[in-house]
Amino acid sequence: MTDLPDDNTLTESGLDLRAGKGRILLIACGALAREILALIRLNGWDHMDLQCLPAKLHLYPDRIVTAVEEAVARNRATYDDIFVVYADCGTGGQLQAKCTELGVNMVAGPHCYAFFEGNDAFAARAEDEITAFYLTDFLVKQFDAFVWKPMGLDRHPELRDMLFGNYTKLVYQAQTEDPALLAKARDCADRLGLAFEYRFTGYGDLAHALRAEAEKT
Template structure:
């Protein structure tokens, strides 16, 4: 289901271009900004715009649903279609319920680790990987800001084993083939005292979902 605007709005107000193709707004987690923009540019989706919410909501999932509601309400009058580039992301089904109420689509899956690897593949591995800690390209780049400091490990390094004592490996789900970023992720594993594994996932289900939205 998509968010269609009232038929009595003008073409400009409904976000319709002269060609008749409606403009699409993707409201995304800030942690997906690079990936969404890369797909928009690669596919030349000139009718697609991106609005990102703060990536730090990744650490505060209880705030995601209200932030998405506010963003949809703020932009609804300007676009023919609005789509939500979040999975459940720890909202406990609340985001899915809100999206259904607003008539907008969201990405299927529990979180970005799952849809980058592919939801079916991730689910098949889940039982054997409950001791794995995952990083994406974004989290490898932002490890200090999103993992190390929020957990207090910069101030209390002795807490590392309290937090990660039951983990066995760090799995880096790589969206790009970047040797320097791979080494950054490897260093993150070493700092956490975990084995390291890299998997090249590309954009996974994010790419197929955005393609469906942009080309509908």
């Protein structure tokens, strides 16, 4: 698969959204596009279509709720079901409240780090990993765009110890077994001055949530 555009946005013009009877629309974070498409293909969920919102909304979580609401409104009339593939993602419960108001379901969990590892497993580790900084496949690939540059470390590397001084390790939650990504994740840890831990999670609770949604129809 070719790389996503810089804003990591997939829209109707980029995907075959075949609305109709029995079809499910997944409204998702652009950071999850590859994983969702892989699961759809692997499981033959031909009745599921995907529309991704810009991954960079994670830099402005207050905008996620409005973007999801607008996407649901645009597509409600042409789909039997809509499923929101976001966790809370820094919205402070507002996204769940909006989904409840709109009558659509969403992925459970505080963020993608939790549901990739499995929400229960992540919660069990939470107290011991309060000083861990997490990366997924997407964030390893987009480390400069989503971590290094937004935090100003490209211009002011001296800020590193101030921003990451309370972290002790970088945990790479890998969705795929990719030696190149593993090497890049190690480099990310080195750049941040953190110890490195590799943890293969696969798709975790994301796979379970999509399977449950796919089997509803």
